[in-house]
Amino acid sequence: MQLQKKKTGRPIYIVLLVLVSVIVIALFVLFGLFHIRQVDVIGNEYYSAEEIQKMVMSDSLSENSLYLTWKYSQPDAAADLTFLSAVDVTMVNPYHVQIKVYEKSIVGYLMYSGSMAYFDKDGVVIEISQEKREGIPAYSGVDISEPKVSELIPVADEKFRDDIISEAQMIQEILGQNGIQPREVHYDDKQQLILYFTNNRVMLGDNSYMEEKLSNLQSLMPQMEELSGTLHMEDYTAGTTTITFKKGEKGEEELLMNVNQPEGGNAEDVEESTETEEDSTDESENKSGYSEDSGTFSTDASGNDTYTDASGNVTNNMDQMYLGDDGQIISDGYGYIDPYTGAYILN
Template sequence: MRKREKSEKGEKRINFLLILIILILLAALGVVAYKGFTVKQVQVEGTDLYPDETIRQWVLNDDYSWNTLYVFLKYKFKDAEEMPFLQQPEVRIKGPHSLSIKVREKKIAGYLYVPAMGQNAYFNKDGVVVETSSRKLEGMMEVTGLECSKVSVGEKIPVKKKSLLKAMLSLTQGLSKYKMMPQTIHCDEYSNIMLEYEKVTVNMGNSQNLSTKMETLSVIFPQLKDMSGTLHMENWSEENTDVPFEKSNGS
């Protein structure tokens, strides 16, 4: 009996010592994590829409964000607050005192102004609204002439002339492919489409033969570099391949 009692007491002591050692190690790790992982350097990459400091403030946004481990683990289990035009950030630890924040901009094909909302609706290649904002992004193509009273993020642009929207989206993808994106695409009341560049307007006419018109335009486009006026493609067809250029006054 005494031997058994001594054995049990010995096991209890060993278990106690093991638990104590584990607690000490955990406490030591806690101190290291608390003292040894302070944020001193933050590298931002992936966007020119916001200053680096704005992105830092977006991600390091609470009282515990001075700790690199905390910030890293936080965004493994939680999304950041919505930031216009940006997807969720990717946070990585580069060292005990260094973080990397990689952001991706939402893929935007262009935008149109919605007067009833006083906002610009930014849409992707499929015509789905990805963002609404009063801000105008520099270098982004604008679409004018499409009637739209209200839009919702995540839904397709609810225009009355759906066939015209389809043609405009097809045109946008083709122009992007040929690297000929204009400043503005204008759709008039007769469903004619105009491409407006800095000094040149291209009258594409209606939505017929759009793909072949774009192929033809891709051949002509480099020749328009130093010109000013209107390129008439509205009557272009496989039977009528003439593409007149009307110079503007003074050019």
Template sequence: MKRKGRNNQEIPKKKKKKFSKFRFYFFNIVLGVIICLLVAAMASYAFCTVHTVTVKGNTVYTEEEIKQLVLDDSYSKNTVYAWGKNLIKPKTDIPFVSAIKVKIKGYDKLEIDVTEKKLFGCVLLSDNRMAYFDEDGKVVEVSDRVIENVMQVSGITLDKAKVGSKVGLEKDQLSFMLNLLKILKKYDIAISSLSFDERGRITVVYGSILICVGNDTNVEEKIMRLPHILPNLEGQSGTLHLENWTPDNTDIVFERPKE
């Protein structure tokens, strides 16, 4: 018999809730994914211990220094962790380095690719630190570390330097120096140092040869002659005078040291 309530109205039966197939499959899929992740994590922990690390692109730091800077916690001995950590939060605070990329090369092998900041030269500061600048004259690093094979500007000492700002030389000096360095690079002439005298004239050092460039007049015309001259002076020491060169006076004198 059907149940009746007040006023003889029939009371509808409550429907039983059915567990839908969608919920069933969704629950099982999620559970399966969680189990797979747990198995993968345990396998990674058990089998992916770092045994070999290759470092590429480093010149400022040694291979061991890069390893210590990048793999800097106890969990980094795991290849998957080290890769994931660098992917999510890459190292951005290493001086002279613009980017670090960690790659997995095997279950127990990592490769660390280092991209270093491009250093065009450096200037001494009054606190004995060095201000390193790029080809646009912007300071990219201030450090007490002396980097080999980076051209040093002498004859001037700066009181301070700020990363991201121009090197604190006078505008004409900076323009002359950067233009000269770009021309030297164009003709593949690698110098070890550059100096200003009290009149703003520049002398550069190439091996054991001093090259007096002079002022900023006819700079490229002077430098473009060096690839033809320097091979003939290989193994010698002395001073090469370009400062008086003009289109009307093309004499270039090489002065050997007095015995």
């Protein structure tokens, strides 16, 4: 009986030994052969390949190509990576993987306590960092409370926040996709928009006609490359045909830019356009019957300059307020509106 027990015990021992050997070999293959030694990152624009690799391969098992491929085949695998909308991992061979990322579009950042709160086109904060990312404009003049990742930018005035998001989308879609990116997007105390570029600033005013303003700005940018100053678009309307550009920090010289001018113009074209506008102004004034001689300038008893038009209307306003959107004397062919008094005077 004892001999029989020994004979039956040997096969069990051999089976266990074989089983352990198979497990050891399997683990060696699994963790040795499938150990990642080469990673290719594609699709990244804002984040470096090193940053992407570090965040995608964050846990200890992620150095295994089988595990990493399985992990990012799951629907919610990239949920914690707030700056990405999706991640695809492909095994090129057992030790070589390709990580393809789909970054969320960052449209700008707001400063808070020394950190930058980056937000996407929907106004959602996707990263809070002290690292400045190239090509992302700063949004200034906006008071915010403490930002939190995956939440909307914390602006108390909801309407103002909606305007910021809407305008950020248009700036990205109209300017950004054409390679034009302001270094700063600023809101003044009236919540009117100002774009700052390297040599120029653009006064966009309130959010009326914003899409048209940005579309025209995109076509005018080639003309502004050799200039330095301020483009005034605050009073832009549907009927606007020319926009004033003031050269220099104090606006020492004014140029008129034609909003219908083909893309690719230059500074010489702007100046030539300015001369043409001035000539057309003179012609328009002559056609309307208006000239400085149509009225009389004088000084009243207090020493103030006064102006009396051809109809006898008197004013102290010397700023020529009553002009059309194109800067011309308003005329219907039979008469004109005096630019000083606003009175209608027959030719």
